[in-house]
Amino acid sequence: MERRFFLRCLGCSFLASAMLQSDFFPEILGGLKSAEAYSLTKNLSSVEARYYKKLPEGGVECGICPRHCRVTDLERGYCGTRENRANVYHTLVYGLACSMNIDPIEKKPLFHFYPGTTAFSLATAGCNVNCKFCQNWDISQSRPEQTDNVDLPPKEVIAICRNQNLPTIAYTYSEPTIFYEYMYDIAELGRSNSIRSVMISNGYMETEPLKNLLPVLNAVKVDLKSIREDYYKNIVGGELKPVLDRIIQIKKSGTWLELVYLIVPTLNDTPEEFRELAGWVKTNLGTDTPLHFSRFYPQYLLKNLPPTPQKTLETAYQICRETGLEYVYLGNLPGHPAESTYCPQCGKILIERKGYRIYQNNIKGNRCYNCQRNIPGLF
Amino acid sequence: MIAKASGGDSGRHLSKDEYRGLLESGFKALAGLNDIKSSVSKFLPGGTIGLKVSCLARKFNSTPVPLADALVELLIQTGISENKIIIWERTNQELESAGYALNTSAAGRKCLGTDTDGYGYSRDFYSSGPVNSLVSRILTETVDHNINLPVLKDHSIAGLSSGMKNMYGAINNPNKYHDTNCDPFVAHVSNLEPLKAKNRLSIIDAVRVQYNGGPGFDSRYLARYNGLILSDNPVAADRVALEILEHCRQQNALPSLEKAGRPAKFLKTAESIGLGTADLSKIDLKVIVKDAGGGERPGEMF
Numbered sequence: 294m295e296r297r298f299f300l301r302c303l304g305c306s307f308l309a310s311a312m313l314q315s316d317f318f319p320e321i322l323g324g325l326k327s328a329e330a331y332s333l334t335k336n337l338s339s340v341e342a343r344y345y346k347k348l349p350e351g352g353v354e355c356g357i358c359p360r361h362c363r364v365t366d367l368e369r370g371y372c373g374t375r376e377n378r379a380n381v382y383h384t385l386v387y388g389l390a391c392s393m394n395i396d397p398i399e400k401k402p403l404f405h406f407y408p409g410t411t412a413f414s415l416a417t418a419g420c421n422v423n424c425k426f427c428q429n430w431d432i433s434q435s436r437p438e439q440t441d442n443v444d445l446p447p448k449e450v451i452a453i454c455r456n457q458n459l460p461t462i463a464y465t466y467s468e469p470t471i472f473y474e475y476m477y478d479i480a481e482l483g484r485s486n487s488i489r490s491v492m493i494s495n496g497y498m499e500t501e502p503l504k505n506l507l508p509v510l511n512a513v514k515v516d517l518k519s520i521r522e523d524y525y526k527n528i529v530g531g532e533l534k535p536v537l538d539r540i541i542q543i544k545k546s547g548t549w550l551e552l553v554y555l556i557v558p559t560l561n562d563t564p565e566e567f568r569e570l571a572g573w574v575k576t577n578l579g580t581d582t583p584l585h586f587s588r589f590y591p592q593y594l595l596k597n598l599p600p601t602p603q604k605t606l607e608t609a610y611q612i613c614r615e616t617g618l619e620y621v622y623l624g625n626l627p628g629h630p631a632e633s634t635y636c637p638q639c640g641k642i643l644i645e646r647k648g649y650r651i652y653q654n655n656i657k658g659n660r661c662y663n664c665q666r667n668i669p670g671l672f
Numbered sequence: 673m674i675a676k677a678s679g680g681d682s683g684r685h686l687s688k689d690e691y692r693g694l695l696e697s698g699f700k701a702l703a704g705l706n707d708i709k710s711s712v713s714k715f716l717p718g719g720t721i722g723l724k725v726s727c728l729a730r731k732f733n734s735t736p737v738p739l740a741d742a743l744v745e746l747l748i749q750t751g752i753s754e755n756k757i758i759i760w761e762r763t764n765q766e767l768e769s770a771g772y773a774l775n776t777s778a779a780g781r782k783c784l785g786t787d788t789d790g791y792g793y794s795r796d797f798y799s800s801g802p803v804n805s806l807v808s809r810i811l812t813e814t815v816d817h818n819i820n821l822p823v824l825k826d827h828s829i830a831g832l833s834s835g836m837k838n839m840y841g842a843i844n845n846p847n848k849y850h851d852t853n854c855d856p857f858v859a860h861v862s863n864l865e866p867l868k869a870k871n872r873l874s875i876i877d878a879v880r881v882q883y884n885g886g887p888g889f890d891s892r893y894l895a896r897y898n899g900l901i902l903s904d905n906p907v908a909a910d911r912v913a914l915e916i917l918e919h920c921r922q923q924n925a926l927p928s929l930e931k932a933g934r935p936a937k938f939l940k941t942a943e944s945i946g947l948g949t950a951d952l953s954k955i956d957l958k959v960i961v962k963d964a965g966g967g968e969r970p971g972e973m974f
Contacts, residue, residue: 351885352828362850365828366888367728373847379888423803423848434845438763438787530802530848594797594804 331443338387342375343474344502345382353382358421358470358497359535372471373436374419386417387475388447391432391440392466397649401463401493402585402624403551404634405670406512408644409651412491413459415450416466417475418442421497423530424518425594426557433467447479454488461511465493473502480509495529496536496543503539504546512549512671515540519554519561520570528560537573544578549671551583553624556601556609558589567609571616580617581669586610588625607631620669638666673701673958674912676899676971677879686879691742691900695875697960697968698902699746712750715872715904719816720756721747722870726822726838727761727770732889734770735821739877739900743821744781757781760810762841764788786810786842793844800863800945801856805843807866817872820906824878824913826886826893826921830854831929832936833887834913835874835906836862836947858938862906862947874909876901883920895920899959907948908955911939912973915952919974 344356352365355375362370364377374386393415398406418440420433427433432440454462462483464476469492480490489511496515498506507513517536518529525533543550554570556562574584586609588601606623610631613621623631627648634644634656641663645652655662656672675698677690686694696708703711723743725735740759748754755778761767764774764785775783786792786808793806794813811818822838829850830837836858840846843864849857862868878901884893897916903909914936918928929935943950961971 363829365886366890368828368850368887369847371847371850373845377888434848436845436847438765439793439844527802 337385340387342382389442390445412461412463414463417472420468461489567612571613583620636661639664688738709750722815722818727766730769759783801860825882831934855937856941859942905948
C-alpha cells in the first residue's frame with residue numbers, strides 16, 4: 294500500500310508540473326512514466342557524515358549546523374537523519390530521495406536565475422528546525438524510516454537530468470543542510486556534467502560546510518523567516534544570527550542569492566519588521582538582491598491563522614521599494630503585478646510572470662532591452 | 673514496588689520462569705491483594721493491552737524477551753485473550769534486532785513496530801509544550817491500556833533512561849526532544865494525551881543495570897540489581913529507578929549524574945505537571961525478595 298501511495302504522489306507531482314505548464318514543457322509528461330521505474334527501499338544509508346568531531350568523553354559533536362548536537366551511541370541529532378554508531382557519525386539519508394519532482398525554477402523561487410528553465414528537485418527526510426508553518430512537514434519533520442524513499446545515488450540523479458535535458462538540480466522541500474553529503478556529491482558530479490545546482494535552504498548551516506559547498510552551487514535561495522530573534526526561537530526553533538551571517542557569506546562568495554520572507558499574519562507582519570528587513574538587506578547585501586515576500590496559507594501547526602491579506606504583502610513591497618530595494622516580489626499571489634521584474638531605471642517590464650509561467654523576457658545579455666541598465670542575475 | 677530475585681550475581685539473564693515469579697509477586701504487592709487475577713485486573717480491566725518494550729540497544733540491552741514472554745503468559749493466565757496483547761516498539765527492525773519474533777497476524781499475541789503497514793502515526797498532532805508530535809497508532813487506536821516495559825540504564829543526555837524516556841519510542845520525532853538534558857521534554861512526552869490516558873503501569877527491568885555509557889550498550893558498566901520496579905505512578909517508578917542507578921554509580925566510584933553534568937531534571941518537571949511523585953520520601957516503596965524456591969520475604973532496596 295505504501296509503495297502505491299508513494300508512486301501516486303510521485304505521479305501526481307509530475308502530473309501537477311505537467312498540467313501547470315505542459316504547453317511550455319511537454320517533455321515533463323515523460324517523467325510520469327519513469328516514476329514507476331523507481332523502487333522503494335526500506336534500508337537507510339550508512340555513509341560517514343562530514344563535519345563532526347569525536348568527543349573525548351565519548352560521543353560525537355555534529356558540526357553541520359549551528360545546533361552542534363552532541364550525540365552518543367545509537368542516538369540521532371535533532372534533524373533525525375544523523376546517527377552515532379560506535380562513535381562514528383553517519384548520515385542515514387545519503388542517496389535516499391523521499392520526494393522528487395520537476396519544477397519550474399520560478400517555483401523555488403529563483404527569479405534571476407535562468408528564467409523559464411526547469412529544475413530536477415529532490416529532498417530527503419529531515420530538517421534542522423521545526424517551523425510551525427512548514428508546508429512540507431510530512432517529510433521535513435519525519436525520520437527517514439517514516440518516509441517512502443527511493444534509492445537514488447548521485448549518478449542516477451545526473452542520469453535523470455541528462456536523459457530529460459534538465460539543466461538544474463534543486464535541493465529543496467526539506468532542508469538540504471541535513472543531507473549535505475548527498476547534495477554535495479550530486480552537485481560536484483553535476484558540475485562535471487554541466488548540470489547546475491541550486492540550494493533552497495533555511496540558511497541554518499555552519500560556516501565551514503557552507504564555504505566548501507558554495508563552489509559547487511550556482512545559486513542559493515534562503516528563507517529568511519524573520520528579522521527578529523524571538524520569532525526564530527518560538528516559531529522556527531532555531532536562531533536568527535547564524536542565518537544572517539550565512540546569508541552575508543553567500544553574498545560575499547559571489548554565488549547567486551535570492552531571499553524569501555514568508556509573511557505570517559500576526560507573527561512577523563508589522564511595517565516595523567519590514568523596515569528592519571529592508572534596511573538589513575540594503576546595508577548587508579545591497580539593493581540589487583532579490584527579495585520575495587510570500588503569502589502564508591494555514592499549514593501544519595498554524596492552521597488557526599488566516600492567509601496573509603494581500604494588503605499586508607503590498608505594504609511590505611512598498612516599504613522595501615521605498616527603502617531602495619530594486620527587485621522586490623510578491624509570491625503566492627498569481628497574477629499580481631509584483632510577480633514580474635521591472636527595470637529599476639526606466640521602469641519597463643523585463644520579465645512578465647503569472648504564477649510560474651513567463652509571458653515575456655526582455656532581458657538581453659543581462660541588460661534592460663530599453664535603457665541598457667545592467668540586471669543582476671544569471672539569464 | 674520492587675520485586676527482587678535473591679542471589680544470582682552472575683551476568684546471566686533471568687529465565688522466563690524467574691521473571692514470571694517476580695511479576696506475580698510484584699503485581700500482588702502493588703495491588704495489595706493475594707490473588708494474581710484480581711491484582712492484574714485492578715490495573716488492566718480488560719481490553720487490548722500494549723507492552724511498550726525498549727529495543728534501541730538491540731539484543732545487548734533491550735527489554736529481555738523472557739520478561740515480555742513472562743508478562744504475556746501472566747496476562748493470559750489472568751483472563752486476557754492472547755489475541756488482545758501487543759508487544760510494540762518504534763520499528764520492526766528494532767524488535768527483531770532485540771530478539772523478538774514479529775507477528776502481525778490476527779492470531780496470537782501481536783509483536784510489531786509502528787512502521788508496520790496499516791499502523792504508522794496519528795493524523796493529529798499532540799503537544800504538551802513547544803514541540804508537537806504524532807503518536808503511534810498502536811497506542812492511539814489499537815491499545816486500550818499500555819504497560820511501559822523498559823530497561824533501566826544510564827543515558828548520556830537525560831541521565832536516566834527508564835520508563836518515561838522509553839515513551840520517546842511512541843512518537844514520530846524523538847530527536848526533537850533531546851535539548852537541555854531532555855528537560856522538560858521527557859515530562860512533556862509522557863504528558864501527551866494518549867500516553868497519559870493509556871499508560872497504566874511501568875514495569876522496569878532493573879535486573880542488569882548499565883549505570884554508565886548509555887543508552888548504547890557498554891559492557892564495562894554493568895551491575896547486577898536483580899529486580900523489577902513496578903508502579904502505576906510513572907514518575908515514582910522512574911524516581912526509584914534513579915536511586916538504583918545512582919547507587920550502582922556510587923558503588924563503582926562514578927560521580928552522581930548531577931556531577932556528571934546530566935541530572936535527571938525531568939523528574940521534578942514531571943511532578944510539577946502532575947504526572948506523579950518525584951520525592952523519594954513520599955513514595956511508599958515496598959521491596960519483596962523472591963527466593964529460588966518460590967518463597968518471598970520483605971527486603972531492603974540495597
